[in-house]
Each structure stands twice: as structure tokens, then as C-alpha cells.
Amino acid sequence: MSDGDSATPSTKGARAGRSRDSAASKEALLQSARILFGRQGFESTTIREIGEQAGVDASLIARYFGSKTDLYIAAVIAEDAGEAIPTEYEGLEQMAEVVLARADGRDGPGPVLQAIIRSDTSPEIRDAALDRLSRRLVTPLAAKMAATRDEDRPELRVQVAVAALLGISLGRSLGWFDELRSAPRDELVALIVDALGAITGETPER
Amino acid sequence: MSDGDSATPSTKGARAGRSRDSAASKEALLQSARILFGRQGFESTTIREIGEQAGVDASLIARYFGSKTDLYIAAVIAEDAGEAIPTEYEGLEQMAEVVLARADGRDGPGPVLQAIIRSDTSPEIRDAALDRLSRRLVTPLAAKMAATRDEDRPELRVQVAVAALLGISLGRSLGWFDELRSAPRDELVALIVDALGAITGETPER
DNA sequence: GCCTGATGCCATCAACCGATGACATCGGCC
DNA sequence: GGCCGATGTCATCGGTTGATGGCATCAGGC
Numbered sequence A, B: 001m002s003d004g005d006s007a008t009p010s011t012k013g014a015r016a017g018r019s020r021d022s023a024a025s026k027e028a029l030l031q032s033a034r035i036l037f038g039r040q041g042f043e044s045t046t047i048r049e050i051g052e053q054a055g056v057d058a059s060l061i062a063r064y065f066g067s068k069t070d071l072y073i074a075a076v077i078a079e080d081a082g083e084a085i086p087t088e089y090e091g092l093e094q095m096a097e098v099v100l101a102r103a104d105g106r107d108g109p110g111p112v113l114q115a116i117i118r119s120d121t122s123p124e125i126r127d128a129a130l131d132r133l134s135r136r137l138v139t140p141l142a143a144k145m146a147a148t149r150d151e152d153r154p155e156l157r158v159q160v161a162v163a164a165l166l167g168i169s170l171g172r173s174l175g176w177f178d179e180l181r182s183a184p185r186d187e188l189v190a191l192i193v194d195a196l197g198a199i200t201g202e203t204p205e206r
Numbered sequence C: 001g002c003c004t005g006a007t008g009c010c011a012t013c014a015a016c017c018g019a020t021g022a023c024a025t026c027g028g029c030c
Numbered sequence D: 001g002g003c004c005g006a007t008g009t010c011a012t013c014g015g016t017t018g019a020t021g022g023c024a025t026c027a028g029g030c
Helices: A020-040 A047-056 A059-066 A070-081 A090-107 A113-115 A123-148 A156-173 A180-181 A187-199 B022-040 B046-055 B059-065 B068-082 B092-107 B111-117 B123-148 B152-174 B180-184 B185-200
Strands: none
Touching: A020 A059, A020 A113, A020 A156, A020 B059, A047 A059, A047 A070, A047 B111, A070 A123, A090 A123, A090 A156, A113 A156, A113 B152, A123 A156, A123 A187, A123 B022, A156 A180, A156 A187, A156 B022, A156 B111, A156 B152, A156 B180, A156 B185, A180 B068, A180 B152, A180 B185, A187 B152, A187 B180, A187 B185, B022 B046, B022 B068, B046 B059, B046 B068, B046 B123, B059 B068, B068 B111, B068 B123, B092 B123, B092 B152, B092 B185, B111 B123, B111 B152, B123 B152, B123 B185, B152 B180
């Protein structure tokens, strides 16, 4: 460009007075990514939308995260850290309550569930999501079950219970059926415990 | 183009000897759409891939179906008709067996489940899929339950049971956990009946 | 035998997308 | 005060996608 350019408001580069804080920009992108990926999924979320929501240019995504895929993985990690989901539980009831409470508090299934329910998720995203899911749900439930009951096929039982719980959570988030969507959470949790407790060995005390 | 073009094998239009059967072309597109949408979902399946798999040009999709979205809806209807899923069952066990058998026989979740698990599915696709799902699973299970037990909140129980069943089916199709993926179907069905029977009133006779 | 609608293919369009590199400005360091 | 790396924005690229319209060929009807 010619060197006659003057410092007008529309000149390139950071605008006068604009915040220059890479940690804040990065965090804004990450939180926007969590929200939008969690609501819409990977393909339906563009990096331009994420930048807009974060209030910065989308080109910073490549600078700070490397790629859209890497941003998604970072969003999964941030979600995992941000949700403060326990790694051990009093029991199935508490786990169901935690999962549904988190689900009810979000707009959409969240980036972790979005990643695992889609057959076209890239392997590295899927592995990151499944790893956290197992750590937060499967492993603790298996540990709990090993401590309380001696059932055959404990690992299968736990995996079936977690898959069922995720199906219920997803169905509720996406509003598959009227009652499932609108039922009070405590009533839903009670039904979940009745059902899944029958195979994990935690029958309700009533 | 110049009028000097000769009828060579690479000239435009239907090639010499090429089948001219719109019903066959349409059906080929539809079955290809079922398979690819069922395996990869809406966004990750292009109309060019569908045409290739069907052995015809993708432009015929617009001619015969109107749009990619309308093709998806036609695929959902075809899947529903093709799977011959009953609209009434002996009980939960038979329903679980049918759902898992169909799931195990496919490559991927299938177009109906793909449509309902994604938050970004268009409303008309979602409605078409949910309508069939309710007709094949929720309504029959509700009818069965009404005939056998007098529980509180029967509709909620049935909806929870179906959501759980779909979660298990999806988890198995996508290979979320090792045991869930590899367990023999009859063993998995037995666990599902133990769990979901506890809330639909069909306890196993053992 | 001719005509015409059906059938299928091809090229193209407009829009979008993830990624990249250039550039201006800022602020800390020397 | 000057320098230079950090920071942010902008324009652009190459590729992809769903949809469209033109064209050639075929086959049935008259």
C-alpha cells in the first residue's frame, strides 16, 4: 500500500482504544465456542459466528488454537473443567441429578454430548469427549457398584446405565417428547433411579 | 456449441445404451440417501456422494425430490417403511429386541435417529422423524402399559423408557464403550428389560 | 417417420467456509 | 525516544456445496 495512508478510524489493525489482552480474547473465544458448539454442534457452528460472539476477529482462532477442531477439543476440556462434575458420587441418584441439572442449565446438549452423539465427529474430538465422559460417569459408577453389589457383568451394566442416562438427558435437551421435556427434574431423577438402579444394584429406599 | 458436434461417447446427455428409467433412478437415489444419511448424517452427506452411490447425476435429486431436505424426509419415510418395525409388541422385550436388531443390521444410527439426535436438524425433518418414532415406539409401549399396569405418570414413564432405549442403541451403534458395543444382543436386551421394565411395569419372569 | 416429452448429464452459479498472510497500532523494554 | 514483538483486523484464497438451466439422446405416440 502507499505510504500516504493516514491514521483514520478505518485504518487496518487494532482500533484506537481497543483492548489488547490476548488472554481475554482467547478466553472469550473459548467460552463462545463452548456455548455455540454445545448448542449447534461442530458443522453448524462457523468460526465467524464464534468470533462475533466473542467480540474478536475469527482469525484469532487459528492463532490461539490452531484450527477449528483444536478449538472444539479445547471447548470440551473447558466444559469438563467448568461444569465441576464430580468424579465420585454418593450414588446413582446424585449422578442423575448432577447430569440433568447441568443439562437443564444449558442451551443445547453441550459440546461433550454433541461430540459423542454424531457419527461424523472426528476421532480426536470423539476421544477427548469420551475420555471425559468415562472419567466423570462410567468410572465413578463402576467404582460405586463394585463397592456395593456383586453382580455379573458389572462393566456392561454400568455402560448401559450411562448410555441410558445420556439418552434421557439428550431427549430432554432436544425436547423429543412433551412429558420428558417438561417433567420436574426430581420426578425424572426418581424414575431414572428406579430404572437404572435395577441393573446397577441401587434400589431405592422407599 | 457448434452444430458440428458428433455423436461421440463423450457427448452430452444420456449416453448410448444408458438405462432410462426414472423410477429406478429415483429409487436408487432414495436407497443411497437412506444409507448415507443414516451413516453420516445430513451435513456430512453431500448430494454428489448420494448421486455417485446411486450411479446417477446428483442433479436428479432436485428434479425428483425438490431439495436435499426433501430427500432426507423421503429417506426417513422409506426407512420407516423398509424396516418393517411393528406398531404393536408383545412387550418391552420384543421392542428392545427389534430396535437393537435393526440397529445392529445397519452401518450407523440410521436416518431417523440421526435426525432426532442433532440439535441443528431442520424442523420439518425433525417432525417427520419424531412422528415415526412415536408411532413405532412410544404409542405402542403406552398402549401396552395401559393394558397391564396402573402406574402414575404413564406417559412420562414410557417416554423415559424410549429415550433410554434410544440412548443405548445409539451408544452401541457409535461404539461409546467396549462392553456396550460388543455384548451379545440377547444379554443386552435382558438388561434393558430389567431396567426399563422397572418403570413400565414389565418385570421379567425369572 | 416425425415429433415431443422424458431422462440423464454437464457446466456453471452464488454463497459460504476454514485458513492464511499482510498490515497497523500498541506498549514494554532498553 | 526508539525498537520490536504482541495483538487485532482485514482482505483474500482455494475449495466445497446445493441448486439451476442448457443440451443431447431416447423412446413412445400419432
